[in-house]
Amino acid sequence: MGDLEEKSAAEKDVEEPGRAPGAIWTSTAKEKEDPKAKEWPFPAMHYMPAYTDDVDPLKEAFGNDIVSDGDLSGKPVVYIHPDRALDVLSHAKKTLGFEHLSFVSCCDYPKEGILEMHWQLYSYSTGRHLVVKAHLDRDGAKRVASVTPLWTGANWHEREAWDLFGVRFDGHPDLKRIFLPDGWRGHPLLKDYDETEQFIGMDERGEDVVYDTPGPGRW
Amino acid sequence: MASIPLMGIFKGMATTLKHLGRPKDTYEYPEVKRGVAERWRGRIALRLDRCIGCSMCAQACPNGSCTMTDFEHNPDANKKGTYPQVEVAKCIYCGFCEEVCPVECIHVTREYELARYQRGALYSPVMLDKTENQIRAEEPEMGDP
Amino acid sequence: MQEQVKVAARGTTWTLEGEGRERFMDLNMGPQHPSTHGVLRLKLHLNGEVVERCEPVLGYLHRAKEKIAEKGQWIKFMPITDRMDYIAGIYNNWGYARAMEELHEIEVPERAEYLRVVSGELQRLASHYLFLGTFGLDLGMITPFFYSFGDREKVLGLIEELTGARLTITYFRFGGVKWDAPEGWFDRVESTVDELEAHHKEMWDLLVENDILNMRLRGVGVMTEEEAVSLGCTGPVLRATGKEYDIRKDDPYGVYPRMRFDVPTETTGDCYGRFMVRIREMKESFKIIRQALREMPDGPIIAKGFDGSKIIRTKPPNKESYGRVETPKGELGFWLVSDNSMKPYRVKARGHSFSNLHCLPLLVEGSTIADTVVSLASLDIVLGDIDR
Ligand code: SF4
Ligand code: SF4
Numbered sequence: 001m002g003d004l005e006e007k008s009a010a011e012k013d014v015e016e017p018g019r020a021p022g023a024i025w026t027s028t029a030k031e032k033e034d035p036k037a038k039e040w041p042f043p044a045m046h047y048m049p050a051y052t053d054d055v056d057p058l059k060e061a062f063g064n065d066i067v068s069d070g071d072l073s074g075k076p077v078v079y080i081h082p083d084r085a086l087d088v089l090s091h092a093k094k095t096l097g098f099e100h101l102s103f104v105s106c107c108d109y110p111k112e113g114i115l116e117m118h119w120q121l122y123s124y125s126t127g128r129h130l131v132v133k134a135h136l137d138r139d140g141a142k143r144v145a146s147v148t149p150l151w152t153g154a155n156w157h158e159r160e161a162w163d164l165f166g167v168r169f170d171g172h173p174d175l176k177r178i179f180l181p182d183g184w185r186g187h188p189l190l191k192d193y194d195e196t197e198q199f200i201g202m203d204e205r206g207e208d209v210v211y212d213t214p215g216p217g218r219w
Numbered sequence: 220m221a222s223i224p225l226m227g228i229f230k231g232m233a234t235t236l237k238h239l240g241r242p243k244d245t246y247e248y249p250e251v252k253r254g255v256a257e258r259w260r261g262r263i264a265l266r267l268d269r270c271i272g273c274s275m276c277a278q279a280c281p282n283g284s285c286t287m288t289d290f291e292h293n294p295d296a297n298k299k300g301t302y303p304q305v306e307v308a309k310c311i312y313c314g315f316c317e318e319v320c321p322v323e324c325i326h327v328t329r330e331y332e333l334a335r336y337q338r339g340a341l342y343s344p345v346m347l348d349k350t351e352n353q354i355r356a357e358e359p360e361m362g363d364p
Numbered sequence: 365m366q367e368q369v370k371v372a373a374r375g376t377t378w379t380l381e382g383e384g385r386e387r388f389m390d391l392n393m394g395p396q397h398p399s400t401h402g403v404l405r406l407k408l409h410l411n412g413e414v415v416e417r418c419e420p421v422l423g424y425l426h427r428a429k430e431k432i433a434e435k436g437q438w439i440k441f442m443p444i445t446d447r448m449d450y451i452a453g454i455y456n457n458w459g460y461a462r463a464m465e466e467l468h469e470i471e472v473p474e475r476a477e478y479l480r481v482v483s484g485e486l487q488r489l490a491s492h493y494l495f496l497g498t499f500g501l502d503l504g505m506i507t508p509f510f511y512s513f514g515d516r517e518k519v520l521g522l523i524e525e526l527t528g529a530r531l532t533i534t535y536f537r538f539g540g541v542k543w544d545a546p547e548g549w550f551d552r553v554e555s556t557v558d559e560l561e562a563h564h565k566e567m568w569d570l571l572v573e574n575d576i577l578n579m580r581l582r583g584v585g586v587m588t589e590e591e592a593v594s595l596g597c598t599g600p601v602l603r604a605t606g607k608e609y610d611i612r613k614d615d616p617y618g619v620y621p622r623m624r625f626d627v628p629t630e631t632t633g634d635c636y637g638r639f640m641v642r643i644r645e646m647k648e649s650f651k652i653i654r655q656a657l658r659e660m661p662d663g664p665i666i667a668k669g670f671d672g673s674k675i676i677r678t679k680p681p682n683k684e685s686y687g688r689v690e691t692p693k694g695e696l697g698f699w700l701v702s703d704n705s706m707k708p709y710r711v712k713a714r715g716h717s718f719s720n721l722h723c724l725p726l727l728v729e730g731s732t733i734a735d736t737v738v739s740l741a742s743l744d745i746v747l748g749d750i751d752r
Contacts, residue, residue: 073466073685085662099593101686103714107701108656120699120714124593124607127614131686153596156722163428179751182546189710230735235507244514256521258528258543279676281440313443313534318542319542319673327528 013049034049054096054130061091067135075129082117082134086145089119089132089186093150098123104147106165109189113138119147136167146172164189181208226342260312261331266349267292269324272299276316276325284309285316285325290344302344307333373565387412395424398613399502399737402747406736407633408725412734418725427658431709433709438464438678439538443710448713449749451494454480454487454523455691456535457640459713463687463698464538470670475663477618481554483526483535485649490519490558491692492642492649495744496567499639502741503580508571514565518556525549540666543715550657556644564643574641581636585727585739588633595726596719599694600645601743603629611690622659623652628737637740642692642744673690679706691716693744713752717745 028168052082055069065084070077080088092098098121107116119132132198136142148152148170158169159178166187169175174183186193199211199218255261263285267360270293284306291300303316303325303343316325335358346354392403409417429448433441445456458480465472481579493516500508521528525537525546537541571577587597589605602609610627613621628644630637670678682704688697694716701710720743727739 073683075686101596102686102695102697103699103712105699105712107710118699118712120697122615123608124614129686151596152591152594153719153722156718157596177423179426181423188428225575227569227575229568231575234570238511244510244517256525256528257546258526259524260528275673279440279673281436281443281550305558310442311532312529313532314542315439315443315675319676321673326505336481 010027014141030078053165054092054098056130057096058088058091061095072154077133079135082136082144085117085119085132085134086147086149089121089147090133090150092121092130096123096130097125098128100124101147101151101157104154104161106161106189108138108165108189108191109136115142115167117144117161117167133214141168142166143168143170145170146175148172163187166190170173181210183208183210185210233364234241243264254333256360258312259329259331260327261308261329262307262327262333262351263316263342263347264326264328265293265303266324266326267302267344268296269322270302270344271322272297272298272301272325274301274303275321277320279315279319281313281315282309282311284311288344291348292344303347304344305342305347306340307340308335372725388416389661392735393736395400398472400738400747401498401741401745404745404747404750406740407636408733408736410733413505415728415731415733415736416574418728418736419420420721420724421504422751425747427752429752430711430713433708435707437676437706438680438708440676442536442709443534445713445746446534447744448715448738448752449551449691449693449696450531450718452491454484454535455689455696457533457697458484459687459691459696461536461538461690462510462689463685463700464678464680466687467683467685467700467702468538468678470539470667471622472539472667473595473664474619474620474661475544476665477655477668478660479526479541479545480536481620481623482653483523483541485653485656486519486523486553488649488692489646490516490520490523492646493519495642495692496571499744502737503577504521505577509569509630511567511570515560518560522549523557525552528569535709537670537675539664539670540664542666544665549662553653554657557650557653561647564650565644569682572640578636581632581639581738581742582632584635584731584735586632586634586728586743587723591726592633592723595723597694597723598719599691599716601640601694601720602725603627603641605633611688611695613640615688616691617687625652625653631748635738638742643666645692658681679704680742688714693717693749694720694751715749715752717749718752721745721750 031193054079058078059066062080062084063132065081065088067079067081069079078088100122102120102122104167107118109116110161114135115138117134117136121130121132122128123130134144136144144167146158146173147164148158155173156178159175162169162175163177163179177184180188199214199219201209201211201215203209272287273285277285285303286303287301289300290302292302294300312327314327317327320326333351378711389410391410392405393408393409395403400406405421405424407421408415419527427447432444442457442460445460446453464470474715475614489690493512497509497512497516500506518727524530525532526543527533527548528543587605589607592602592605593607598609605630608627608629613627614622626646628648630640666734680702682702684699684701686699687698695714696716697714699710699712699714700708703709724740724743728736
């Protein structure tokens with residue numbers, strides 16, 4: 001086992017012959033060992049309490065539009081008023097540095113009559129998470145502002161939320177179904193979705209058409 | 220980048236030449252069969268005498284391919300008279316049924332050549348007690364046309 | 365001037381319009397196209413051979429996994445996650461298990477975490493071998509395909525010995541893993557890693573030093589760091605633009621804080637960069653596997669109360685969690701919502717390929733069809749994860 005360690009250390013110094021100019025070899029490997037890393041289980045790993053450093057400035061900036069805050073297994077959550085979604089998220093991105101939007105999605109609570117929007121953010125510079133949530137009226141118009149002006153990557157996530165939950169995103173460049181074909185009845189991830197079968201066929205241009213009954217060329 | 224033009228091509232050729240003498244990685248399948256690992260999760264089978272009819276396997280099955288059926292076999296062990304039956308074409312070989320069985324009755328075997336001309340082969344408890352070759356010999360309509 | 369050309373193939377109509385040298389054409393690439401690695405359909409609007417607009421059309425492999433998850437007990441979604449990114453099934457298990465462990469506050473035994481690291485890094489190698497092989501194939505080189513699949517076969521053999529399956533692995537359980545390593549498995553892993561490392565050097569000679577490959581890949585499908593961050597790209601696609609970000613380092617889980625490895629990055633942001641990041645990452649995987657084997661502790665492999673027949677009785681508290689892991693292709697996360705019952709209330713999978721594929725129109729618009737194939741291959745997408 002001992003010589004294995006030497007071998008890999010020696011290999012590290014070998015210059016790669018065909019290495020491209022401009023390609024950098026990063027050396028982030030922490031050779032000095034963190035004493036904490038020897039403990040088991042790691043104290044600070046899984047179940048950190050939610051840090052409020054990012055929630056407080058948001059509360060200051062938006063006052064009553066931050067409805068409440070909470071904790072998502074160690075990640076801070078703020079509940080906001082849906083009309084201010086774009087402002088809060090743009091503040092979170094531009095001022096607080098949450099550059100990475102993991103996903104946009106929803107969760108349906110028919111008993112409470114709400115549809116919960118969920119934006120999962122992460123900051124590359126500070127390594128912190130932030131979850132922004134907003135409650136939409138489940139039986140109402142289900143409209144919320146699109147965050148595509150802030151993150152281009154939100155485009156497909158919002159199309160997915162429209163497809164599976166029926167949330168309309170104002171200002172989205174091209175809001176249409178992403179997985180299911182146009183013309184599909186219902187939004188499948190709603191808890192009261194009607195699960196009767198629907199059949200898909202194809203028209204002359206290769207676009208999908210939805211039928212209620214089976215037939216040749218439909219499945 | 221190699222400063223001498225075509226140097227990389229020659230290096231690549233040398234690598235290819237090195238590979239010439241190496242043993243083959245492939246098998247001529249129907250004649251030579253690749254052995255599978257000890258823990259391979261293949262077709263589900265049953266040790267019929269042991270089953271106590273607790274229906275744990277049917278509860279753990281993710282897609283409902285394992286269900287309970289009424290069947291008389293060994294009333295001493297299985298007082299309820301229910302045994303599992305498995306829809307082998309639907310089974311996803313997750314091994315959960317084996318994991319939850321309290322008496323090591325339902326288990327995975329290492330048989331993996333399960334191709335059939337018909338879908339929806341439902342294996343009764345008796346068939347689950349046999350090997351695949353026995354089943355094919357006894358019930359040819361389920362196997363080859 | 366407008367003429368319509370009906371082609372015999374069903375559902376394909378080519379519309380040619382425009383005067384003189386400007387010839388516009390709508391072309392469907394896929395869903396059955398060998399270079400799309402699955403059933404992806406690209407609607408291309410062409411001007412001659414230049415792609416003017418590219419629109420990926422998804423949903424041909426949609427299996428409604430998030431709906432399926434709500435129908436059964438928590439553990440019953442574990443084998444279903446295998447079928448999402450079927451090239452690297454272990455990581456899907458890991459993402460789901462990590463989210464559950466944060467939700468339920470399960471403490472995973474140390475040996476289980478080491479086994480997870482070894483099996484996971486083996487899976488990363490297998491995934492990158494598949495990338496190298498098919499990437500060469502998409503460029504028109506058939507030789508690397510055979511060599512890398514030969515090596516991948518060895519890795520899959522090890523995974524098969526450990527878990528009993530090659531692709532749909534279902535190895536992880538909440539709070540640990542299913543199997544301990546079989547007799548002599550660690551020695552076999554060690555000797556295989558030595559062998560693979562020697563082969564990796566040959567692969568390096570064959571691919572990285574190949575002038576034709578270099579010329580083909582440089583400057584194709586360029587993306588800047590800002591664009592990649594804004595698009596939500598992760599994994600090698602992001603690291604190829606110069607952003608040094610790896611969840612194993614920056615938001616570590618399991619025993620990764622103890623592992624010593626580098627995060628390879630490139631600054632070019634083109635197909636060459638993405639290819640180089642992956643081939644260099646494989647060397648780090650060899651390092652991690654060796655270290656994990658050296659430090660492998662003894663002990664239990666699954667937390668108390670989550671083994672045997674108790675796997676189907678998991679009942680987490682009324683909470684939510686988001687757990688994510690660094691897969692060979694990027695960030696894979698699971699958002700779980702529990703209502704204190706035995707079934708999930710909501711499971712959302714944040715797919716790595718789903719976000720990575722989104723940059724394709726940016727990469728290919730303005731380039732030729734031949735470059736579209738290369739750009740698509742360099743993203744290393746897997747459709748099972750995109751459509752879910
Ligand atoms: S292996 Fe899995 S899918 Fe097959 S019968 Fe057993 S529990 Fe059901
Ligand atoms: S096979 Fe095992 S788990 Fe299934 S009913 Fe019989 S004893 Fe119970």
